[in-house]
Amino acid sequence: MKTPRFTPLVVDLPATVPFVGPEAHMRANGRPFKARIGANESGFGPSPRAIEAICKTAPDAWMYGDSECFDLRNALAAHHGVTPAHIIIGEGIDGLLGLLVRMIVAPGDPVVTSDGAYPTFNYHVAGFGGVLHKVPYRDDHEDPGALLACAEDVGAKLLYFCNPDNPMGTWHSARIVERMVRAVPEGTFMVLDEAYIDAAPPGTAPQIDPDNPRVIRMRTFSKLYGLAGMRVGYAIAAPQVIAMFDRVRNHFGMGRVAQAAALAALQDQAWLRQVQQDVAEARKTLGRIAADNGLYMLPSATSFVALDTGRDGTFARRLVNALMARDVFVRMPFVAPQDRCIRVSTAPDAVLNVFADALPNALAEIEKSSHAR
Amino acid sequence: MKTPRFTPLVVDLPATVPFVGPEAHMRANGRPFKARIGANESGFGPSPRAIEAICKTAPDAWMYGDSECFDLRNALAAHHGVTPAHIIIGEGIDGLLGLLVRMIVAPGDPVVTSDGAYPTFNYHVAGFGGVLHKVPYRDDHEDPGALLACAEDVGAKLLYFCNPDNPMGTWHSARIVERMVRAVPEGTFMVLDEAYIDAAPPGTAPQIDPDNPRVIRMRTFSKLYGLAGMRVGYAIAAPQVIAMFDRVRNHFGMGRVAQAAALAALQDQAWLRQVQQDVAEARKTLGRIAADNGLYMLPSATSFVALDTGRDGTFARRLVNALMARDVFVRMPFVAPQDRCIRVSTAPDAVLNVFADALPNALAEIEKSSHAR
Numbered sequence: 001m002k003t004p005r006f007t008p009l010v011v012d013l014p015a016t017v018p019f020v021g022p023e024a025h026m027r028a029n030g031r032p033f034k035a036r037i038g039a040n041e042s043g044f045g046p047s048p049r050a051i052e053a054i055c056k057t058a059p060d061a062w063m064y065g066d067s068e069c070f071d072l073r074n075a076l077a078a079h080h081g082v083t084p085a086h087i088i089i090g091e092g093i094d095g096l097l098g099l100l101v102r103m104i105v106a107p108g109d110p111v112v113t114s115d116g117a118y119p120t121f122n123y124h125v126a127g128f129g130g131v132l133h134k135v136p137y138r139d140d141h142e143d144p145g146a147l148l149a150c151a152e153d154v155g156a157k158l159l160y161f162c163n164p165d166n167p168m169g170t171w172h173s174a175r176i177v178e179r180m181v182r183a184v185p186e187g188t189f190m191v192l193d194e195a196y197i198d199a200a201p202p203g204t205a206p207q208i209d210p211d212n213p214r215v216i217r218m219r220t221f222s223k224l225y226g227l228a229g230m231r232v233g234y235a236i237a238a239p240q241v242i243a244m245f246d247r248v249r250n251h252f253g254m255g256r257v258a259q260a261a262a263l264a265a266l267q268d269q270a271w272l273r274q275v276q277q278d279v280a281e282a283r284k285t286l287g288r289i290a291a292d293n294g295l296y297m298l299p300s301a302t303s304f305v306a307l308d309t310g311r312d313g314t315f316a317r318r319l320v321n322a323l324m325a326r327d328v329f330v331r332m333p334f335v336a337p338q339d340r341c342i343r344v345s346t347a348p349d350a351v352l353n354v355f356a357d358a359l360p361n362a363l364a365e366i367e368k369s370s371h372a373r
Numbered sequence: 374m375k376t377p378r379f380t381p382l383v384v385d386l387p388a389t390v391p392f393v394g395p396e397a398h399m400r401a402n403g404r405p406f407k408a409r410i411g412a413n414e415s416g417f418g419p420s421p422r423a424i425e426a427i428c429k430t431a432p433d434a435w436m437y438g439d440s441e442c443f444d445l446r447n448a449l450a451a452h453h454g455v456t457p458a459h460i461i462i463g464e465g466i467d468g469l470l471g472l473l474v475r476m477i478v479a480p481g482d483p484v485v486t487s488d489g490a491y492p493t494f495n496y497h498v499a500g501f502g503g504v505l506h507k508v509p510y511r512d513d514h515e516d517p518g519a520l521l522a523c524a525e526d527v528g529a530k531l532l533y534f535c536n537p538d539n540p541m542g543t544w545h546s547a548r549i550v551e552r553m554v555r556a557v558p559e560g561t562f563m564v565l566d567e568a569y570i571d572a573a574p575p576g577t578a579p580q581i582d583p584d585n586p587r588v589i590r591m592r593t594f595s596k597l598y599g600l601a602g603m604r605v606g607y608a609i610a611a612p613q614v615i616a617m618f619d620r621v622r623n624h625f626g627m628g629r630v631a632q633a634a635a636l637a638a639l640q641d642q643a644w645l646r647q648v649q650q651d652v653a654e655a656r657k658t659l660g661r662i663a664a665d666n667g668l669y670m671l672p673s674a675t676s677f678v679a680l681d682t683g684r685d686g687t688f689a690r691r692l693v694n695a696l697m698a699r700d701v702f703v704r705m706p707f708v709a710p711q712d713r714c715i716r717v718s719t720a721p722d723a724v725l726n727v728f729a730d731a732l733p734n735a736l737a738e739i740e741k742s743s744h745a746r
Contacts, residue, residue, distance in 0.1 A: 003587045004562035005530050006617060007479045013620040021440035021625065042435045051431045054630065058427035061634065062415045062599040067394035091464060091626050098623055106380045120624075127621050157378050189377035214376045226435040229629030244379060247386040248500050250471055251493075252394065253464050256602030257427065258628060261434065 009107060009129050018119040022329050031327065035347070035354040038329035039228075040166070040196075040304045043347035044278045046226035046261070047271035053264035054230075057257045065256035072263045076234055079266060082210040085239040089262075091253055093195055093218045093233040096245075098124045100216065100235075103244055104157050104189060105130035112151045113160040114142045116167070116335030118193065121160050130158070137338060140298060140306070141170045144180045152185040159184065162193040164200050167333040167343045169300030177206040181215050190215040196302035198224035198272060199279050204301060213238045223303055224275050225265045230255075232262040279303045282346035289356045293363055298341070306333070306341040313339035315366065322362035328355055382480060382502050391492040395702050404700065408720070408727040411702035412601070413539070413569075413677045416720035417651045419599035419634070420644035426637035427603075430630045438629035445636045449607055452639060455583040458612040462635075464626055466568055466591045466606040469618075471497045473589065473608075476617055477530050477562060478503035485524045486533040487515045489540070489708030491566065494533050503531070510711060513671060513679070514543045517553045525558040532557065535566040537573050540706040540716050542673030550579040554588050563588040569675035571597035571645060572652050577674060586611045596676055597648050598638045603628075605635040652676045655719035662729045666736055671714070679706070679714040686712035688739065695735035701728055 022039055026032050037043070045051075069089040077084045090096040097120065105111060107129030113121060115134035125132050133154050135146045142165050151159045161180065164171035172180075177192070184190045194217050197205050208215060216237035222228035232254070235242075265271075283297075286305045290297040296308040309316050316332045319342055323330050332342045344355065395412055399405050410416070418424075442462040450457045463469040470493065478484060480502030486494060488507035498505050506527050508519045515538050524532045534553065537544035545553075550565070557563045567590050570578050581588060589610035595601035605627070608615075638644070656670075659678045663670040669681040682689050689705045692715055696703050706712045717728065 001560040003560055004477055004614060005560055006476050009479070010476045010617060010620060015616070015620060017440070017619060017624050019440070019624065021437060023439035023443060024441055027443065036436070039437060041437060045432065045435050051434070054431035054434065055428040057602075058424045058634075059418065061424070061427065061602040062418045063409070064394060064412055064414060064595075064601045065604075066396035067390070067392070068397055070396060070400065091623060095623050095626060103379055103383045104377050106382070187374040187376055187378055222437075228437045228625075229430075229434040231438075231626060231628045241377060243388065244383060246390060247383060247388060250464060250468050251390050251392065252601075253468060253604060255604045255628070255631060257630065261431075 013127060018123045025324060025329060029324065029327070033329045034327040035351045035358070036329050037345040037347050037351060037355060038331040038343070040223060040302070040345045041228045042224060042226035042275060042303060043345070043351050044226060044275045047265050047268035049268045049271070050227060050261045050265040053260045054257055057260040061257055063256055064252050065254045065259050067251045069254055069259055072259050075263055075266055080236060082236060083239070086210045086236050086242060087234055088242045088245045089232065089234045089254055090249065091233070092222055092231045093193060093220045094120050095231070096218055096233050096235050097121050097191070098127070099245055099248055100191065101125055101128050101130065101158065102248055110154040110156045111158045111160070112147055112154065112156040114147065116333055116338050117142065117160060117162055118166055119334065137168070140168045140338060141165065141172065144172060144176060148180065148183050148185065151188045156185070156188045159188050159190045160193065161190060162195070164196045164204065164301035166196065166302065167331070168306050168338060168341070169298055169302040169304055171200055171204055171301035174203050174206040178208070181206065181208055181212065184214050188214070192217040194218060195220045195223055198276065199303045200301035210236060211238045213241060216241060221262045221265055224272060224279065226275065227261055227265055230258040230261045232258050278348070279346045282352060285349065285352050286344055286346065289352065289359060293359050304343055304345045306343050308341050311340055312336070316340055316342050318366050319362055322365050323358055326358035326362060328358045386500060391496045398697060398702060402697065402700070406702045407700040408724045408731070409702050410718040410720050410724060410728060411704040411716070413596060413675070413718045414601045415597060415599035415648060415676060416718070416724055417599060417648045420638050420641035422641045422644070423600060423634045423638040426633045427630055430633040434630055436629055437625050438627045438632050440624045442627055442632055445632050448636055448639055453609060455609060456612070459583045459609050459615060460607055461615045461618045462605065462607045462627055463622065464606070465595055465604045466566060466593045467493050468604070469591055469606050469608050470494050470564070471500070472618055472621055473564065474498055474501050474503065474531065475621055482530045483527040484531045484533070485520055485527065485529040487520065489706055489711050490515065490533060490535055491539055492707065510541070513541045513711060514538065514545065517545060517549060521553065521556050521558065524561045529561045532561050532563045533566065534563060535568070537569045537577065537674035539569065539675065540704070541679050541711060541714070542671055542675040542677055544573055544577055544674035547576050547579040551581070554579065554581055554585065557587050561587070565590040567591060568593045568596055571649065572676045573674035583609060584611045586614060589614060594635045594638055597645060597652065598635070599648065600634055600638055603631040603634045605631050651721070652719045655725060658722065658725050659717055659719065662725065662732060666732050677716055677718045679716055681714050684713055685709070689713055689715050691739050692735055695738050696731055699731040699735055701731045
């Protein structure tokens, strides 16, 4: 008998990870990146008030964080016009997705997502033995009608929908999402991942009855709030859904300093608005850089952009690698035909200038090596 | 069909939480505690270098933490004389216990622990449908022989052993633990929870071959390192065991600031030694306070002490409540006969003085109300 006796489920899981982090790439490169614009972190940084809150709380780091996240949950409830019972806080959307999948997906249970959507969701579904059914993108957008039809067809317990979309940056209007929520099949629970909603134009965030038991919306402090390194996400759903998280979550998992940072960030909406403007400006700058290099930038409602190379995944992969070799960290979609694009995060001008300098050289190198073949 | 369709396992879980946190108690009390000595946090605080690291890293909080925790893992490997492949870092021991249970325990699988040992472990076992077999304490110590016999008897997949013990503070010598590790039945994997090992006398930490595939030892920065609020724990085990965590963990779950804080704390061993002395002194002080009030302090190898009331669980519960009413936060063991004790964390003198002032009044109040019946 071999020890430990891992569960058959875990033994059968692949030894892959959803993402290689920028630090791992840098270690492989042997030097730091000059432009870290691949993980959709906010180079505009967190609110100075969040930084101050971190420093101010540091001497109290000997105390566990409030296991009920009372202050942050109440502030979020007021911010969203719901009650604290509608809100669960967790270790980023990643952590909350893991808990949600655990709560709903048993081995063999059907789950629906888009082919090429967030891999960490797929990682959790596989991790609990769920069976993924993937719906193709349609014109680089997630396809609400096809997702609903598939969910109905396979009897999905869970349906994942990201709006605005990662990795393409495209989006659907509030009206379409609202229609989708109304049309979710009986027995299907919809995950609306709104990680990038703060970067979207007005009219993107749907009105959802917070007591609707068929949908959960997920938000994060990791993107426009600039606190990826503190790991704070949250979700809004009906109280009977939120209450179930208490049966499985790591109750003291939310650190004291992280909670203080998120609360301070939430209270500085002026900073968020400034970052929203910065992101919008940076998208324009990236559009110009793309056009200067013969690439096409897809319209984006997120803090990143997809740049269409007009070629295929092999070309885009070589471009990503050529940029990495020039100390520019970017990523790309995983699935064709979206993988003809590279994905670039918005950032301050100084960082985008590094990208602008590296891009023509990277492209020239690829063209040259292509011709040499 | 009711939506969401939670798994049968989750539906059947109780809606209880392992611990009510101090903040929740304070909100119930309507005012802050004057002595927070119930959660075994370190009132001596974290190393000033850890505080400095937190502040210094705060402006970088927009970046995800290294998903491989490279620097911290390497430093811990050097500290323990193992390789980084022997180490997994997670969101406290609580988080690591959850992952480990998930990796090994499927519904119906037998697990062995001591009756009255760490409830959060039990919470995770229940959460994944494991069947707990509980072995009584023996003279307020966990009972290695009985634990091993039970594991053999039920064919346990997992065996939990905490040394030094929480909640009693008692301990076994390295020699006994080493013998236990050798005697773990085939097919049983042993979890050695060493959260409090930094407070134990020399000769308590066993020598364990880091490549032994039958045991994992867990450590934390939450106790003597004084960083409970940053949520950093780690485990040491054979590389093939450690590698399995990568299949299920939240890869970007360890925050950037938390990693920096833990690394700085590890590098300040002088601070740890000072805290070890402070803890030893505080245990003596608590012993005097106990004796002054007719209570008996059990010998302790941890950063807390169990004070024997000489009565029963009902009496101890009333004492805990009477102390809480006097703004002194303490806890108590859950299971008889250990629940005749209250559990008090070590802390600086100023805090222990608050306890010393409150204790006689609390005891007098209980005696008075007893006589009045």
